[in-house]
Amino acid sequence: MTALLEVRDLEAYYGRTKALHGVSFSMTAGGITTILGANGAGKTTTLRAISRMVRTAGSIVFDGTSLEPRVTEDVVRLGIAHAPEGRGTFVHLTVEENLRLGAWGRRERGSLEEDFARVFAYFPVLASRRRQAAGTLSGGEQQMLAVARALMLRPRLLLLDEPSLGLAPMVVREIFRILRAVNQDAGVTILLVEQNAALALDLADHVFLLETGRVVMEGPSEVLRKDDAIRRAYLGY
Amino acid sequence: MEVFIQQVVSGLATGGIYAALALALVMIYQATDVVNFAQGEMAMFATYICWSMLNAGVPYWGAFLGTLVLAFLGGIVVERVVIRPVENAPILSIVIVTLGLLVIFNSVAGWIWTYVQKPFPSPFPSKPLKAGNVFFSAHDIGEIVVTLLVLLCIWLFFKFTPLGLAMRAAAHNPVSSRLVGIRVGWMLALGWGLAAVFGAVAGMMIAPVLTLEPNLMGGVQIYAFAGATLGGFTSPGGAVLGGFIVGVVENLVGTYVSFIGTELKFTVALAMIIVVLLVKPTGLFGISVVKRV
Ligand SMILES: Nc1ncnc2c1ncn2[C@@H]1O[C@H](COP(=O)(O)OP(=O)(O)OP(=O)(O)O)[C@@H](O)[C@H]1O
Numbered sequence A: 001m002t003a004l005l006e007v008r009d010l011e012a013y014y015g016r017t018k019a020l021h022g023v024s025f026s027m028t029a030g031g032i033t034t035i036l037g038a039n040g041a042g043k044t045t046t047l048r049a050i051s052r053m054v055r056t057a058g059s060i061v062f063d064g065t066s067l068e069p070r071v072t073e074d075v076v077r078l079g080i081a082h083a084p085e086g087r088g089t090f091v092h093l094t095v096e097e098n099l100r101l102g103a104w105g106r107r108e109r110g111s112l113e114e115d116f117a118r119v120f121a122y123f124p125v126l127a128s129r130r131r132q133a134a135g136t137l138s139g140g141e142q143q144m145l146a147v148a149r150a151l152m153l154r155p156r157l158l159l160l161d162e163p164s165l166g167l168a169p170m171v172v173r174e175i176f177r178i179l180r181a182v183n184q185d186a187g188v189t190i191l192l193v194e195q196n197a198a199l200a201l202d203l204a205d206h207v208f209l210l211e212t213g214r215v216v217m218e219g220p221s222e223v224l225r226k227d228d229a230i231r232r233a234y235l236g237y
Numbered sequence B: 001m002e003v004f005i006q007q008v009v010s011g012l013a014t015g016g017i018y019a020a021l022a023l024a025l026v027m028i029y030q031a032t033d034v035v036n037f038a039q040g041e042m043a044m045f046a047t048y049i050c051w052s053m054l055n056a057g058v059p060y061w062g063a064f065l066g067t068l069v070l071a072f073l074g075g076i077v078v079e080r081v082v083i084r085p086v087e088n089a090p091i092l093s094i095v096i097v098t099l100g101l102l103v104i105f106n107s108v109a110g111w112i113w114t115y116v117q118k119p120f121p122s123p124f125p126s127k128p129l130k131a132g133n134v135f136f137s138a139h140d141i142g143e144i145v146v147t148l149l150v151l152l153c154i155w156l157f158f159k160f161t162p163l164g165l166a167m168r169a170a171a172h173n174p175v176s177s178r179l180v181g182i183r184v185g186w187m188l189a190l191g192w193g194l195a196a197v198f199g200a201v202a203g204m205m206i207a208p209v210l211t212l213e214p215n216l217m218g219g220v221q222i223y224a225f226a227g228a229t230l231g232g233f234t235s236p237g238g239a240v241l242g243g244f245i246v247g248v249v250e251n252l253v254g255t256y257v258s259f260i261g262t263e264l265k266f267t268v269a270l271a272m273i274i275v276v277l278l279v280k281p282t283g284l285f286g287i288s289v290v291k292r293v
């Protein structure tokens, strides 16, 4: 299989502070990859680097296209959707308007009704909140909205930053079930950043372990799940 | 009673002007946190351009529409060329840049068209309209209709078009907007263009009343500030309503409170700004925004 995303020697900077020190990894098309790591390891920064929201050095190639010379708006147009840390809800706008905006950077314009039907099938609660201001949704509902908004792009690559943050366990399982469906039905490649390592390892086929801005371990999830260090640090047994 | 109704209607007419300019101020404030002190002068400049077209023999509504198009483009150019380079500078620097623009537009207008007052035509009949035994100036009524039409169009635009939605998104949440692919910089420029259009409408509607000169909009802008402050700088609808209220109050106070008369009317606007800021700083319809630093 060919790599959909190829990251080489990626460094990222916040002002003078270096947050990534040469991260390299690649993702195959159609797979689900997860990045694990402690707080401050650089998981969010890695996703931001792909979306061109931080200054970087090194190379990021998506389906043969270099991302470094592009701005965020153009990265989106290549079919990379990003549900950011903190959800990025447009709180003043309605749920429906949030979803419409999710389709803004899409190549094929066309009717959105099909897409609404699809995300409402995944997240029925959003359908019943369609005309409500998104800022009045509960935290969990806003998290669903963030995922739904990203899906409106009909992305080829979906970047998800801790979609389980602050959600009840049942809702988390529901979201992960939906992510698996999105991956299988629509063939969307997913790069997932998660604190909930157990669930992430279940969902993903490949895992990267990030520590202070470096990849310290990587491999198929079945293998890493059995690794002692990972078990102790992230799975808690 | 007839006098009262007449004064209310003519208050609404000038109030519409304040409302249009207040909306322009609020739109830019919402998108960039900057008060554009040059808004009124840009409107004055647009009005001169209309005057020049009329002088060249262009029919009124042709000149009117032509001016709106030029004002739109002019607003975009000002944003791209003057504001964009200081986009990330401290707010105070941007405010000073808009003050600089104010002076530049004012003196360039004086240089091109001189400071001599010029009569500016009204597109509406000079014969007053009669309803019962109350007379209304046709220009007042026309002014109200034109401003309401403009406000309706802009409301429809923001409420129902994808571009309007993207502009609102860009103003409220630039980071998320970029993440869905909205070109935030261009949305801001479009906002400046639209604001310049409202200003141009205000200028062309008020010029027949005040006669055209480079300081045409100085007073109007203070009243627009009063309207925006009253309605709330964070609420476009509130700012529009605030503009209308200021217009009516200004007129009624000038008519009925004899010691104020026309000379002190200006002070009324300033007093309103101060009172609102003291009593309810967010304005009638504004929401307080907690700024992250
Ligand atoms: N906006 C910023 N300005 C300065 N430094 C930052 C900024 N954002 C992150 N950093 C720094 O970069 C490093 C990596 O942060 P990052 O947000 O990528 O971590 P993370 O792995 O996502 O952590 P968490 O699990 O807590 O979300 C940290 O040391 C952090 O302090």
Ligand SMILES: [Mg+2]
Residues within 6 Å of the ligand: A043, A044, A045, A085, A161
């Ligand atoms: Mg993070």
